[in-house]
Amino acid sequence: xxxxxxxxxxFSEGExxxxxxxxxxxxxxxxxxxxxxxxxxxxxxxxxxxxxxDLLKSANQNRDTENFRxxxxxxxxxxxxxxxxxxxxxxxxxxxxxxxIVFLTGTSYEKRKAYLLDHDEITELDENIYAIGKSKQNNxxxxxxxxxxxxxxxxxxxxxxxxxxxxxxxxxxxxxxPFNDGSKVIxxxxxxxxxxxxxxxxxxxxxxxxxxxxxxxxxxxxNAALSHDNxxxxxxxxxxxxRILDPEGNTLGTIGAQSSYPHFCLFAKDDSQLITNSxxxxxxxxxxxxxxxxxxxxIEAYTExxxxxxxxxxxxxYAGVAAKDYYILGDAYGYIKAFDKKGNxxxxxxxxxxxxGMTLSDDEETLWVAAHSGILHKLKLGKGHRDTHTIGxxxxxxxxxxxxxxxxxxxxxx
Numbered sequence: 001x002x003x004x005x006x007x008x009x010x011f012s013e014g015e016x017x018x019x020x021x022x023x024x025x026x027x028x029x030x031x032x033x034x035x036x037x038x039x040x041x042x043x044x045x046x047x048x049x050x051x052x053x054d055l056l057k058s059a060n061q062n063r064d065t066e067n068f069r070x071x072x073x074x075x076x077x078x079x080x081x082x083x084x085x086x087x088x089x090x091x092x093x094x095x096x097x098x099x100x101i102v103f104l105t106g107t108s109y110e111k112r113k114a115y116l117l118d119h120d121e122i123t124e125l126d127e128n129i130y131a132i133g134k135s136k137q138n139n140x141x142x143x144x145x146x147x148x149x150x151x152x153x154x155x156x157x158x159x160x161x162x163x164x165x166x167x168x169x170x171x172x173x174x175x176x177x178p179f180n181d182g183s184k185v186i187x188x189x190x191x192x193x194x195x196x197x198x199x200x201x202x203x204x205x206x207x208x209x210x211x212x213x214x215x216x217x218x219x220x221x222x223n224a225a226l227s228h229d230n231x232x233x234x235x236x237x238x239x240x241x242x243r244i245l246d247p248e249g250n251t252l253g254t255i256g257a258q259s260s261y262p263h264f265c266l267f268a269k270d271d272s273q274l275i276t277n278s279x280x281x282x283x284x285x286x287x288x289x290x291x292x293x294x295x296x297x298x299i300e301a302y303t304e305x306x307x308x309x310x311x312x313x314x315x316x317x318y319a320g321v322a323a324k325d326y327y328i329l330g331d332a333y334g335y336i337k338a339f340d341k342k343g344n345x346x347x348x349x350x351x352x353x354x355x356x357g358m359t360l361s362d363d364e365e366t367l368w369v370a371a372h373s374g375i376l377h378k379l380k381l382g383k384g385h386r387d388t389h390t391i392g393x394x395x396x397x398x399x400x401x402x403x404x405x406x407x408x409x410x411x412x413x414x
Contacts (some may be wrong), residue, residue, distance in 0.1 A: 045078035073389035076352025086405035091371030093359040094134040108172030133176030136228040142178035151182040193219035204249035205235035235260035253297025256284040264317040278318035282332040286311040330355025347394035
C-alpha cells in the first residue's frame with residue numbers, strides 16, 4: 001500500500017478524532033457532562049469515503065486486506081454516506097464452535113438470507129431459512145424454514161424434533177429461542193409471543209384477559225428471554241410491562257417499566273439475576289432483580305425501589321449477552337458496554353449504528369457484534385487495542401469487520 005496523501009489524511013485525522021472523542025467521554029463520565037466546556041469532536045473524512053471504499057474493494061480482490069487495514073483503520077462516521085440504500089440489519093447471531101457462527105441478514109418483515117461464518121470465510125445457507133435460534137444449554141439449534149421449525153442437537157447434526165407451523169406459519173420471526181431439550185420453542189413475533197411445541201402454538205403474550213371482542217395480539221418492540229435452566233420465561237413489548245412466566249406460560253410476576261416502553265430482557269448466565277430495559281427515544285433504563293424475586297415479582301412502574309438495582313440509566317438496549325460475571329449490552333447509538341450485576345460499568349466500545357445482534361464464544365474470549373449498518377464485527381476481548389483509532393476503553397482487538405451490504409457483488413472484509 002503506497003503512502004499516499006489520502007492515506008496520510010485518513011490516518012492522521014482518524015487518530016486525532018478517536019483521541020479527542022475518548023478524552024471527551026472519559027471527562028464526561030468522571031466529572032459529569034454538565035462540566036464539559038469543550039467542543040464536540042468532528043470526523044471530517046466523509047469526502048474520502050468513496051475512494052477509500054474503492055481501495056477496500058481492490059484490497060479484497062487482491063487478498064491484501066490485512067495490509068490495507070494497517071494504513072486505513074476502519075471507522076464508522078466517515079462511511080455513513082455510503083450506507084444509504086446499502087445498509088441492512090444483521091440478526092440472529094448464534095455461536096457454533098471455535099471461530100464459527102451463523103447469522104441472518106434482514107429484519108423479521110423482510111426476505112432474509114442465512115450465512116455461516118467460519119473464521120473469515122462466509123457461506124450462504126439455504127435460501128428458505130428465515131429464523132435461527134440456539135438453546136441456552138446443550139447446543140440445540142432451531143431453524144425456521146418452509147413453515148416448520150426443525151431442532152437439531154448441535155449445528156447441522158441429528159434432527160431431534162420438528163414443529164409444523166399453522167397459526168404462526170406466515171409470521172415474521174423477531175427471535176427464536178429453543179428449550180434445552182428441544183421440546184418446544186419461544187416464537188417472538190409482532191403478532192404476539194408464542195410457545196410452540198408438537199401439540200400447540202400457544203399465545204403467551206399479550207393476553208386478552210378482559211375478553212375484549214376487538215382485541216388484537218399485534219405488538220411493537222416485542223422481546224423475550226428464557227432462563228438458562230429453562231425455569232422462567234420473560235416477555236414484554238411497547239404496550240405491556242415485562243412479565244415473568246413459568247415454562248408453560250403462566251404468569252408468576254411483573255416488572256414495571258422505569259422508562260417509557262419495555263424493550264429488552266436478559267438473564268444472568270447463572271440465572272441469579274434478570275435485567276429488563278425500557279426505553280424512551282434513543283435512551284433508556286435497565287434494572288435488575290434477583291432470582292429470589294422471580295416468583296411473585298411486583299415491581300411498580302416509574303418508582304424507585306429497593307426491590308431492584310439500577311444497571312444503567314442511559315442505554316436503549318437492542319441486543320445483549322450474559323458472560324460469567326457481567327453483561328454486554330448494545331445500544332441505539334452504536335456502543336457496546338459491559339456491566340456487572342451491581343450496575344458498575346466495566347468498559348465501553350464504540351462500533352457505530354444501532355446494534356442489532358451479538359453472540360459470545362463459550363470461552364468468552366471472542367465476541368461477534370452486528371449493527372443495522374450492515375456491518376458485522378469480530379472482537380477479541382481484552383486482547384488490546386489494534387490501533388490508535390479505537391473509540392472506547394474496553395481494550396478489545398477487532399480482527400475484522402464485514403460489510404454485508406445490499407446491492408453489492410460480494411461481502412467486503414475490512
